Amino acid sequence: MIVNYTDLIQKIKKTTVLKPLSGTLSGHATGEPFDKHVYAEIKKQFPVNTFRQYEYLNDLYSKNPDVIGFDARQKLVDSPTVLFLLSRGKNATDKWSLENPFEEKQNDTADIIVVYNDFYELIDIKTRNISKSAQPPNIISAYKLAQLCARMIDNKEFDNFTVNYFEIDWVLVKDKLVCEDAHYACLFNANPVDLYINWAAAMQIQFHVCDLDQSFKGTREQWAKDYLSHFVNQAKKRADNMIEKFVKPFEKYIK
Amino acid sequence: MIVNYTDLIQKIKKTTVLKPLSGTLSGHATGEPFDKHVYAEIKKQFPVNTFRQYEYLNDLYSKNPDVIGFDARQKLVDSPTVLFLLSRGKNATDKWSLENPFEEKQNDTADIIVVYNDFYELIDIKTRNISKSAQPPNIISAYKLAQLCARMIDNKEFDNFTVNYFEIDWVLVKDKLVCEDAHYACLFNANPVDLYINWAAAMQIQFHVCDLDQSFKGTREQWAKDYLSHFVNQAKKRADNMIEKFVKPFEKYIK
Numbered sequence: 001m002i003v004n005y006t007d008l009i010q011k012i013k014k015t016t017v018l019k020p021l022s023g024t025l026s027g028h029a030t031g032e033p034f035d036k037h038v039y040a041e042i043k044k045q046f047p048v049n050t051f052r053q054y055e056y057l058n059d060l061y062s063k064n065p066d067v068i069g070f071d072a073r074q075k076l077v078d079s080p081t082v083l084f085l086l087s088r089g090k091n092a093t094d095k096w097s098l099e100n101p102f103e104e105k106q107n108d109t110a111d112i113i114v115v116y117n118d119f120y121e122l123i124d125i126k127t128r129n130i131s132k133s134a135q136p137p138n139i140i141s142a143y144k145l146a147q148l149c150a151r152m153i154d155n156k157e158f159d160n161f162t163v164n165y166f167e168i169d170w171v172l173v174k175d176k177l178v179c180e181d182a183h184y185a186c187l188f189n190a191n192p193v194d195l196y197i198n199w200a201a202a203m204q205i206q207f208h209v210c211d212l213d214q215s216f217k218g219t220r221e222q223w224a225k226d227y228l229s230h231f232v233n234q235a236k237k238r239a240d241n242m243i244e245k246f247v248k249p250f251e252k253y254i255k
Numbered sequence: 256m257i258v259n260y261t262d263l264i265q266k267i268k269k270t271t272v273l274k275p276l277s278g279t280l281s282g283h284a285t286g287e288p289f290d291k292h293v294y295a296e297i298k299k300q301f302p303v304n305t306f307r308q309y310e311y312l313n314d315l316y317s318k319n320p321d322v323i324g325f326d327a328r329q330k331l332v333d334s335p336t337v338l339f340l341l342s343r344g345k346n347a348t349d350k351w352s353l354e355n356p357f358e359e360k361q362n363d364t365a366d367i368i369v370v371y372n373d374f375y376e377l378i379d380i381k382t383r384n385i386s387k388s389a390q391p392p393n394i395i396s397a398y399k400l401a402q403l404c405a406r407m408i409d410n411k412e413f414d415n416f417t418v419n420y421f422e423i424d425w426v427l428v429k430d431k432l433v434c435e436d437a438h439y440a441c442l443f444n445a446n447p448v449d450l451y452i453n454w455a456a457a458m459q460i461q462f463h464v465c466d467l468d469q470s471f472k473g474t475r476e477q478w479a480k481d482y483l484s485h486f487v488n489q490a491k492k493r494a495d496n497m498i499e500k501f502v503k504p505f506e507k508y509i510k
Contacts, residue, residue: 143500143501146501146505149508150504150505150508153508199455200454200455200457200458201457202455202456203455224508225508225509225510228505228508228509229509231501231505232501232502232505232506232509235497235498235501235502236498236502238497239494239495239497239498239502240494242490242493242494242497243490243491243494245398246398246401246486246487246490247487247490247491247494249405250401250405250483250486250487251487253404253405253408253479253480253483254480254483254484254487255480
């Protein structure tokens with residue numbers, strides 16, 4: 001772990017950002033100024049090592065202007081597992097050029113990447129209006145995480161990256177959003193078998209960062225295997241439930 | 256069918272509404288002023304018969320102040336099938352009172368209801384920014400529609416209601432949204448076996464109203480049976496696909 005989150009929480013707590021002019025107060029966009037604020041704070045700690053995900057890819061491809069096309073650009077990062085998390089699709093990567101760089105995309109895996117001594121720390125910021133009770137947010141596709149775990153095992157990559165979440169709890173005070181509290185959690189410190197998969201919501205894993213159990217003590221390899229076992233069990237269960245709920249009750253109407 | 260849609264399309268085409276002050280131009284909220292506009296036009300045609308869905312329920316419960324609680328209120332509409340589409344949940348219905356009426360809810364089945372001679376015409380408005388290409392919108396939960404079809408068959412209710420969709424195609428011109436075109440389609444005139452179910456997006460049926468085939472010639476009873484057959488087949492297929500895609504590739508990692 002590169003970033004000092006205890007320090008970061010202290011820096012962010014009680015800070016304010018202006019309320020965005022457009023959008024409702026429940027939407028994703030509301031907390032976005034805080035995301036930029038956290039980025040700025042981490043960049044103070046690690047000026048040359050901190051990137052937005054699209055910045056990292058733009059930076060990497062710009063430094064290697066002779067390497068062209070998806071396949072060649074895939075090899076620029078020496079970690080296939082990290083690359084799976086970071087890279088854009090084949091078509092977008094083929095089309096990348098200095099004149100046509102990537103822009104920020106809402107469904108990128110991470111908001112912030114800190115790269116230090118070949119270690120990749122991915123950080124996703126979750127902002128939360130704590131004056132409303134809300135469902136836990138989408139964290140990552142359960143399927144993408146399963147593919148990631150398979151790659152970790154295939155490539156024996158267990159120690160060169162991590163995935164962290166940072167939650168900012170805010171309230172609206174006049175025309176400002178005030179950060180009341182902040183929380184940090186590491187995905188791989190959570191017990192994988194307790195992760196909730198919302199199959200109907202695009203198979204997203206959902207949790208509030210502040211509620212994420214952090215008691216997993218096994219190795220990263222064990223985590224990957226435990227998660228895959230959980231994912232497979234949940235997928236089987238979901239498939240069975242679909243037959244029970246969506247097939248059986250309606251069969252009597254069909255000749 | 257009560258409403259004259261050909262007439263309505265003529266009335267709505269080329270009309271303008273002010274661009275909403277907040278929100279992005281892709282969001283659901285952008286076209287909302289058009290929804291109110293269509294409602295006003297239909298209300299001109301049928302002043303005492305046109306309701307917003309929540310208005311209809313508030314009106315019905317207000318006229319029957321002695322009928323209290325979910326079960327009793329369920330019996331106020333003589334059509335159990337229509338009631339399934341219109342009513343709110345048990346808890347919300349139990350709590351309803353003159354002092355605590357329903358407010359508009361985004362996931363209500365219909366935007367507008369026209370009731371005439373015990374026939375219920377449900378109308379859902381879909382607004383579309385035609386300067387952007389976009390995925391077809393969510394229409395209705397495929398599961399809810401399956402439950403509806405089962406009720407239609409159970410209660411032999413085939414001729415006392417319909418479900419229509421009205422699409423408004425708009426473009427932004429300066430600070431105004433201009434309706435370039437409008438389209439109408441009846442759900443039950445579409446061939447049910449062609450309806451696309453997006454299982455990952457909360458099992459929503461998705462289509463653009465202007466693209467909806469309207470060639471179904473069978474009875475409403477046949478429609479309900481054909482849809483149920485389609486829904487059951489698609490649910491089985493989705494369950495099988497889940498095993499193929501989410502279980503089998505990962506089994507080798509699990510001891």
